[in-house]
Amino acid sequence: MVSRAGTLRATGRYLLLSAILVIMIFPLVWMFRVSLMEPGSISGGSRFVEAAFTVSNFADLFTSGQLLRPLINSVIVGVMVTLGNILFCFMVAYSLARYQFIINKGLFATVIAVLMIPAHITIIPLYVLCVKAGIYDSYWALILPWLVNPIGIFLVKQYIESLPPAVEEAARIDGASELRIVFQIVMPLCKPALAVLAIQVFFTNWNSFLFPYILTLSDSLRTLPVALALYQGHQAVDWQHLMAGSTIAVLPVLVLFLFLQRQIVSGITAGAVKQ
Amino acid sequence: MSGRKKTALLLASPWIVTLLLFWTVPLVYSFIIGFTDYQLLKGARWVGFSNYVELFSDEVFLASIKNTFIFVFGTIPITTVVALGLALLVNGQFKGRAVFRAGFFLPSITSMVVIALIFTSLYERGGYIALLARMAGLSPPEHGFLYNAGTALYSIMAMDVWMSVGYYMLIFLAGLKAIPDELYEAAEVAGASAVRQFFSITLPLLRPVALFIIVINSIKSFQVFVEIFVMTHGKFDTSTMVYFIYDAGLRTDFRLGYASAAAYVLFVIIALFSILQFYLMRRRRPLW
Numbered sequence: 001m002v003s004r005a006g007t008l009r010a011t012g013r014y015l016l017l018s019a020i021l022v023i024m025i026f027p028l029v030w031m032f033r034v035s036l037m038e039p040g041s042i043s044g045g046s047r048f049v050e051a052a053f054t055v056s057n058f059a060d061l062f063t064s065g066q067l068l069r070p071l072i073n074s075v076i077v078g079v080m081v082t083l084g085n086i087l088f089c090f091m092v093a094y095s096l097a098r099y100q101f102i103i104n105k106g107l108f109a110t111v112i113a114v115l116m117i118p119a120h121i122t123i124i125p126l127y128v129l130c131v132k133a134g135i136y137d138s139y140w141a142l143i144l145p146w147l148v149n150p151i152g153i154f155l156v157k158q159y160i161e162s163l164p165p166a167v168e169e170a171a172r173i174d175g176a177s178e179l180r181i182v183f184q185i186v187m188p189l190c191k192p193a194l195a196v197l198a199i200q201v202f203f204t205n206w207n208s209f210l211f212p213y214i215l216t217l218s219d220s221l222r223t224l225p226v227a228l229a230l231y232q233g234h235q236a237v238d239w240q241h242l243m244a245g246s247t248i249a250v251l252p253v254l255v256l257f258l259f260l261q262r263q264i265v266s267g268i269t270a271g272a273v274k275q
Numbered sequence: 276m277s278g279r280k281k282t283a284l285l286l287a288s289p290w291i292v293t294l295l296l297f298w299t300v301p302l303v304y305s306f307i308i309g310f311t312d313y314q315l316l317k318g319a320r321w322v323g324f325s326n327y328v329e330l331f332s333d334e335v336f337l338a339s340i341k342n343t344f345i346f347v348f349g350t351i352p353i354t355t356v357v358a359l360g361l362a363l364l365v366n367g368q369f370k371g372r373a374v375f376r377a378g379f380f381l382p383s384i385t386s387m388v389v390i391a392l393i394f395t396s397l398y399e400r401g402g403y404i405a406l407l408a409r410m411a412g413l414s415p416p417e418h419g420f421l422y423n424a425g426t427a428l429y430s431i432m433a434m435d436v437w438m439s440v441g442y443y444m445l446i447f448l449a450g451l452k453a454i455p456d457e458l459y460e461a462a463e464v465a466g467a468s469a470v471r472q473f474f475s476i477t478l479p480l481l482r483p484v485a486l487f488i489i490v491i492n493s494i495k496s497f498q499v500f501v502e503i504f505v506m507t508h509g510k511f512d513t514s515t516m517v518y519f520i521y522d523a524g525l526r527t528d529f530r531l532g533y534a535s536a537a538a539y540v541l542f543v544i545i546a547l548f549s550i551l552q553f554y555l556m557r558r559r560r561p562l563w
Contacts, residue, residue, distance in 0.1 A: 088289035099283035121538040125301030207386035225388040269449035
């Protein structure tokens with residue numbers, strides 16, 4: 001009797017989980033399905049099953065060049081910002097973790113403070129700053145302000161503090177210079193934390209909309225999310241092409257997610273349980 | 276200065292530069308221009324508190340505050356409870372749990388622009404959600420959910436809950452994993468029911484995690500913007516505070532001073548809520 005009730009409960013759980021899974025996945029499946037429909041066709045109702053398949057929307061986007069430039073921009077900006085964060089968050093985190101000067105303690109307080117500041121309240125002054133500094137509507141505006149971030153510093157600092165300082169002391173006794181110790185000995189040891197950081201930064205940057213939107217004007221500088229949002233505004237909604245572009249925007253994230261799930265999850269839960 | 280001190284400063288310099296250039300200067304600058312009538316391509320004149328006075332008689336701004344509060348207080352309790360429910364459902368060992376976890380989590384790492392575009396279509400007059408509503412015997416709004424002041428904001432909120440529950444589910448899962456099994460074993464021996472175990476062990480021990488989730492979610496939700504921009508452009512009574520700042524400062528009249536004052540009102544609101552939440556987090560006696 002007990003095992004039968006158990007089986008029933010397990011079946012119930014699977015049914016419930018599957019129903020939720022359908023709700024969570026359907027909108028993304030819908031995006032992919034519409035991206036494969038004939039341009040201009042109606043997408044609702046039973047069309048989901050019946051409509052003919054075509055890859056012409058993807059072909060159109062690439063041949064018209066509407067998508068290629070934003071895609072390249074997103075990759076350039078994403079890679080630069082990610083590399084910057086790997087280097088700079090590590091440098092700052094090392095300084096804060098290993099040097100106990102008063103100024104460093106003050107700096108760590110500023111990291112925590114900025115972590116709590118809602119970034120969106122700076123859109124106006126950052127816009128003015130970029131205009132006055134002459135970097136408005138250039139790659140610099142998309143890259144420079146984001147090269148180091150407080151969450152990244154926090155994450156890497158915690159990791160460095162968990163490493164035994166004995167390795168560094170031994171190298172110091174051997175006469176290695178400070179910078180050599182930092183970059184050639186400690187940095188390679190931080191690879192797991194830096195991988196988590198890199199994924200987080202890349203995802204955030206790849207999906208980012210507000211700042212790339214307000215800090216650029218030219219079509220040639222739009223990133224993928226900005227181009228998609230504006231494409232919707234300009235045309236009488238052309239869902240097939242829009243969903244094809246969306247699919248391309250989602251694909252890299254999806255692929256990275258499938259391969260790097262563990263790092264992604266540990267990045268999200270790192271700060272939470274410590275509290 | 277000693278060599279070690281120099282190295283420490285050198286290594287910290289990227290943060291020092293970013294802190295000064297991209298945080299301190301903008302925050303101080305926007306605080307100052309909040310007291311001027313600075314408008315792009317026109318000069319700035321000192322106007323004292325008149326921006327703030329105008330804000331609180333500006334109906335669009337007041338509606339934006341109202342909508343932001345509806346958004347924050349409408350979504351956060353639901354998101355938190357659903358995320359906890361999902362975490363409990365996928366917790367433990369069973370076949371296929373990795374698939375369910377990944378599936379639930381997937382929307383939250385997708386671009387908000389893409390999600391908002393997808394739902395713009397799903398919420399349309401002939402879209403799937405209207406279809407579902409009709410199947411449930413309800414009558415969906417004539418022009419679609421987003422073209423109706425009574426449903427637009429709530430539709431966006433529902434999407435936001437859908438999108439973010441998987442993310443907070445993961446944090447709850449980490450919290451569940453940190454609860455020692457011995458507690459449940461002892462409760463089992465003492466004959467406590469599953470429901471009793473949940474209310475006496477699981478819920479109290481998840482309290483810090485739940486508060487952490489509420490804090491980060493409210494800082495995020497007070498700044499809601501992208502979904503409003505993509506789905507309604509602030510029309511149909513959906514303008515929020517960040518949308519108002521964008522609209523007043525960078526879209527219609529480029530009133531940078533006025534928009535900066537609005538940004539500081541938002542800053543103060545978020546700061547007050549963060550302080551309140553930290554106070555609750557530190558309390559010895561829990562609220563539940």
